[in-house]
Amino acid sequence: MKKQTSEKEQDIKVEQQAEPSAEQPAEATASDTMADEEQEGADKVSVEPSLEEQIAAWHDKYLRLQAEFDNFRKRTVKEKMELVERGCEAAWKAILPILDDMERALQASAKSDDVVALRQGEELVMKKFESVLQNAGIVAIDCVGKPFNEDEQEAVARFAAGEDKRGLVIDCVQRGYKLGEHVLRYAKVVVGE
Numbered sequence: 001m002k003k004q005t006s007e008k009e010q011d012i013k014v015e016q017q018a019e020p021s022a023e024q025p026a027e028a029t030a031s032d033t034m035a036d037e038e039q040e041g042a043d044k045v046s047v048e049p050s051l052e053e054q055i056a057a058w059h060d061k062y063l064r065l066q067a068e069f070d071n072f073r074k075r076t077v078k079e080k081m082e083l084v085e086r087g088c089e090a091a092w093k094a095i096l097p098i099l100d101d102m103e104r105a106l107q108a109s110a111k112s113d114d115v116v117a118l119r120q121g122e123e124l125v126m127k128k129f130e131s132v133l134q135n136a137g138i139v140a141i142d143c144v145g146k147p148f149n150e151d152e153q154e155a156v157a158r159f160a161a162g163e164d165k166r167g168l169v170i171d172c173v174q175r176g177y178k179l180g181e182h183v184l185r186y187a188k189v190v191v192g193e
Contacts, residue, residue: 094132101125133177141176141187143169152176154186161192168192 049057105121112118133139141152147167148155159170169189176187 091136094136095129098125098129098132101128136179138177138179138184141178141183143176143187143189144172145169148189148191152178152183152187153189155191156188157190158193159190165192 102125105118105125108121109118130140143149143153146169148169153169153176156173161168161170168191170192171190172187173190174185174188177184
């Protein structure tokens with residue numbers, strides 16, 4: 001109860017201070033309000049920044065934006081490099097089991113004289129390697145018996161093969177490979193004349 005009464009008393013005191021007393025002349029009240037308005041006007045002017053302050057603020061924002069963009073660019077380059085490294089890492093991991101198979105084949109060939117079994121082991125390793133390449137999207141360029149295509153093949157020799165085989169690939173010296181539509185290695189071929 002005492003708290004409520006004390007709060008009411010404080011409210012009454014604040015109201016009495018805010019009201020101009022009857023003893024003060026009307027002119028004093030008018031001059032006080034004009035002084036208050038001038039003070040508020042001065043506050044408004046000081047609240048708005050000057051032109052130099054605005055220029056400094058915009059310059060600061062510009063520098064921060066430039067630094068942020070530079071950080072973004074560096075981070076993006078770093079992420080791209082990591083992606084390239086990770087892509088190569090996956091390819092090398094896929095090849096490692098084939099290397100293990102080749103080592104086992106060499107050890108087996110040193111101990112065995114069975115040529116047929118060694119040949120079968122080599123074929124298995126070759127098939128495994130080709131399947132790894134296919135899973136990576138790398139395919140061999142099939143060219144024997146087809147017209148010479150300079151976009152995928154490199155002619156290393158010309159051979160007189162008759163009129164019916166003119167311009168066709170007669171033999172493939174070294175196979176070429178493509179990754180999608182991109183040629184990784186051109187096929188080295190012998191072309192008929």
